[in-house]
Amino acid sequence: MWKKIVSGSLLVAGTTVGAGMLGIPLLTAKAGFIPAMGITLLAWAILLWTGLLYLEATLWMPIGSNLLSMSKRFLGTNGRFFSGVMFLFLYYCLLVAYYAAGAPMVASALETLTGIQLEGIIGYIVFGLIFGSIIALGAKWIDRSNLILFAGLIISYVLLIGIGAPEITKENLVSSDPKSAFLALPILFSAFGYHNIIPSLVTYFGKDKKSLKLSIIIGATGALVIYWIWQWLVIGIIPIENIEGTLKEGKPVTAALKNVTGRTSVFWIGQSFAFFALVTSLLGVSFSMVDFLADGMKISRKGWKRVGLTTAVFFPPFVLASIYPAIFDKALGIAGGIGEAILNGLIPIALVWVGRYKMEQKEEIKTSKPLLIFLTLIILMVMIIEGVQLF
Numbered sequence: 001m002w003k004k005i006v007s008g009s010l011l012v013a014g015t016t017v018g019a020g021m022l023g024i025p026l027l028t029a030k031a032g033f034i035p036a037m038g039i040t041l042l043a044w045a046i047l048l049w050t051g052l053l054y055l056e057a058t059l060w061m062p063i064g065s066n067l068l069s070m071s072k073r074f075l076g077t078n079g080r081f082f083s084g085v086m087f088l089f090l091y092y093c094l095l096v097a098y099y100a101a102g103a104p105m106v107a108s109a110l111e112t113l114t115g116i117q118l119e120g121i122i123g124y125i126v127f128g129l130i131f132g133s134i135i136a137l138g139a140k141w142i143d144r145s146n147l148i149l150f151a152g153l154i155i156s157y158v159l160l161i162g163i164g165a166p167e168i169t170k171e172n173l174v175s176s177d178p179k180s181a182f183l184a185l186p187i188l189f190s191a192f193g194y195h196n197i198i199p200s201l202v203t204y205f206g207k208d209k210k211s212l213k214l215s216i217i218i219g220a221t222g223a224l225v226i227y228w229i230w231q232w233l234v235i236g237i238i239p240i241e242n243i244e245g246t247l248k249e250g251k252p253v254t255a256a257l258k259n260v261t262g263r264t265s266v267f268w269i270g271q272s273f274a275f276f277a278l279v280t281s282l283l284g285v286s287f288s289m290v291d292f293l294a295d296g297m298k299i300s301r302k303g304w305k306r307v308g309l310t311t312a313v314f315f316p317p318f319v320l321a322s323i324y325p326a327i328f329d330k331a332l333g334i335a336g337g338i339g340e341a342i343l344n345g346l347i348p349i350a351l352v353w354v355g356r357y358k359m360e361q362k363e364e365i366k367t368s369k370p371l372l373i374f375l376t377l378i379i380l381m382v383m384i385i386e387g388v389q390l391f
Helices: 002-016 019-028 033-059 067-114 121-137 139-167 170-174 178-191 195-205 209-237 240-249 253-261 264-297 303-323 328-357 369-390
Strands: none
Touching (some): 002 195, 002 264, 019 209, 033 170, 033 195, 033 209, 067 121, 067 303, 067 328, 121 139, 170 209, 195 209
């Protein structure tokens, strides 16, 4: 059982800790360190609970079912269509962000190591071929690759904390504007998105409720701790004016580290960390999208059909990111404040509400009606915040 829990927790954490991590401090820094910790905890609590609700709905279904099957059963044909549109909207937005930030990292690393320059669209093609191949090879390759990449994420993260901690200044940590903390909720929602991996975990591990529940709790909580320490480091090192400048340029926060510290080692370790954060999340998102498309089209997830599904997952974000390379932060905000809020917030609540109170399904996760209503109101507030920021 513990082998399942460790593997599942790493997949959840790897899916969670992704491109959102590179955008969080861009918005929480203005609020200050303590308010940033509080608002991050709130986002974690909401999305941990909706993740457990999503697990409950998944356990009601036959193994191999995905969002479309669940939505059709509990929300009807219109609910199925709406859920499918929102799934594609959210995860294509996230993949656009991963491409926009990840492909230039691969190109930069290759140039540094070999002197080979990947100019323009070539870098995006290479990035897609590398990680698309892993997805096309199937679940075992994804699992093994995730373990290796997540180890790289932890090592680079620890090194970055160790090297960067002496650069932290107390003045940066004590300044605060708590009211602005709520503006970070949309991007925090995108940073705590792991729900897409739950049906795949149920397919991979079977209906072992205890292992699945612990995997979600441990994985999401591990991501919370990583985010807390990360914000402590970034907010403590980088002055707010530098962070605001990086936000305006549409770049990840790691781009500001070298300019502030003047140390090349901090920059390269920061880039390594950013890369591992991106690709571990990329694997989780694209893994679930292949399963989603296979479930929706009722085709096999194996062989050349899996290659075709992988191409369908990777091609649209490749096109958008190569045309609009500075789209990183915008894609994350829209993904979290609209896509994540609906798909991984409101829809799991709706599935469980209908399943429990209209179809009399067995309650798997202890949650009262008032709590479901409270979660719904908070999620609607996040959508309003993102709408105001967009328009």
